[in-house]
Amino acid sequence: MSLQMVTVSNNIALIQPGFSLMNFDGQVFFFGQKGWPKRSCPTGVFHLDVKHNHVKLKPTIFSKDSCYLPPLRYPATCTFKGDLDSEKHQYIIHGGKTPNNELSDKIYVMSIVCKNNKRVTFRCTEKDLVGDVPEARYGHSINVVYSRGKSMGVLFGGRSYMPSTHRTTEKWNSVADCLPHVFLVDFEFGCATSYILPELQDGLSFHVSIAKNDTIYILGGHSLANNIRPANLYRIRVDLPLGSPAVNCTVLPGGISVSSAILTQTNKDEFVIVGGYQLENQKRMICNIISLEDNKIEIREMETPDWTPDIKHSKIWFGSNMGNGTVFLGIPGDNKQVVSEAFYFYTLKCAEDDTNEEQTTFTNSQTSTEDPGDSTPFEDSEEFCFSAEANSFDGDDEFDTYNEDDEEDESETGYWITCCPTCDVDINTWVPFYSTELNKPAMIYCSHGDGHWVHAQCMDLAERTLIHLSAGSNKYYCNEHVEIARALHTPQRVLPLKKPPMKSLRKKGSGKILTPAKKSFLRRLFD
DSSP, X not given: OEEEEEEEOGGGGGOOTTOEEEEETTEEEEEOOSSSOOTTOTTOEEEEEEETTEEEEEEOEEOTTOOOOOOOBSOEEEEEOSSTTOSOOEEXXXXXXXXXXXXXXXXXXXXXXXXXXXXXXXXXXXXXXXESOOOSOBSOEEEEEEETTEXXXXXXXXXXXXXXXXXXXXTTTOEEEOOOEEEEEETTTTEEEEEEOTTOXXXXXXXXXXXXXXXXXXXXXXXXXXXXXXXXXXXEEEEOOSSSOEEEEEEOSOOOOOBSOEEEEEETTEEEEEOOEEETTEXXXXXXXXXXXXXXXXXXXXXXXXXXXXXXXXSOOEEEEEETTEEEEEEEOOTTSSSOOSEEEEEEEXXXXXXXXXXXXXXXXXXXXXXXXXXXXXXXXXXXXXXXXXXXXXXXXXXXXXXXXXXXXXXXXXXTSOOSTTOOOOTTTOOOOSTTOXXXXXXXXXXXXXXXXXXXXXXXXXXXXXXXXXXXXXXXXXXXXXXXXXXXXSOOOOOOOOOOOOOOEEOTTOOSEEOHHHHHHHHHHHO
16 A cells, blocks of 8 residues: 655635545546536536646536536435446436535436547436435435346435424534435436335444445444444345345444445455544544455455554545545645645555456445534545546646636626625525526626626516516616716706796686686776
């Protein structure tokens, strides 16, 4: 095992704890960036271009028939193939947190439709589910099993917000373990079925899952209700005959107590577990080898890496599987220094360079990331993944490289400006206000002077008014300049000339109104 420090370019500001890693043919991509996607990369999915242990982000694009993929944190992801022998695969994404801390219950399917030496084009589709639809959650696992020539998704564990009937103002964002149900998901027909297995008594999250053929192994995890990390080891077997599926669970001996561990595959039947926590204030510094042979699982300790002093003394650590037997690790920067990095990163190689690429077809382990908002300070393994071995794009090194400075310029002149003194639109907290909004706030042009853009929401515009102004050619003036515009375009009010009041005099017995001339004549006549 070899430990190597790597460096990250200035785009570190986009990295959000809990983002996910996707590996397509040796090229590594991630999504779940900090905040909502910006104009520089509206998809929020980036290629991690690594050269000489230095990471650069390159934006990707979506096909025209793609749906919108929000930047989800802590989702469950796995690879999916039509059959076990298929060469091409897709990624299944379920659940996770949005930048607004809302939980998702949607399933997305990611696939590559076009790839050249400059840019990758993805197709993202949303899969509708019927039946026993799993509730919105995060910190869970999803795997795919193959039996009798068919495939089925298996979803388990995770955390969710407490039911609305139990939520109070003080504990509005409190979470609880999801019920220990096993969900089978048919990705072809969109059907979901829930199974209650007596062997699974407590909900688990941030566990490790290993899938091979028709079997899934569940290892470790954290029970939020009991605040324990039981040394559990479950074997879930799924049989897919012509009729209804058969699901059974077996409790196996020899488990280990760990949560937020990182699993990487070193060869066809061998895996390595790195990192995680064994207690709420104690990192798990030892590593284990997991061997799967003849439908048996064996867990044994292996040689401990030569951890650096910084890693040994850090209170938390995080990381994820980069594939090919390599793990990416990160620790917080030293805030005692005058100039300190947010994180320091390392790659831990657990396998030889000639690792077989086909090994990835046998495992879809959950990359567990425990949320610091819902756990103890030492139980916040917020993972994100870089690949120091990934194949780089050919061509110019600077082509399509994401530059954080572009985002800073956009914050001044783009959608996330401070449009007025009372503007409260913030990229990290903004949520769609109008039905026409997706991932950017609606804006309208103020025609005062040289003109400037303002947020429609800050101007208190009704949606009907906004649509009317957008469709027409009428000039609009923001709340700050509307009075000035009225003074320039509206003529000054001219006061009417004063006229003497006309009193109505009626002649007795007459219903006619006397004019002033008749009134004067009558007075002289009677006098």
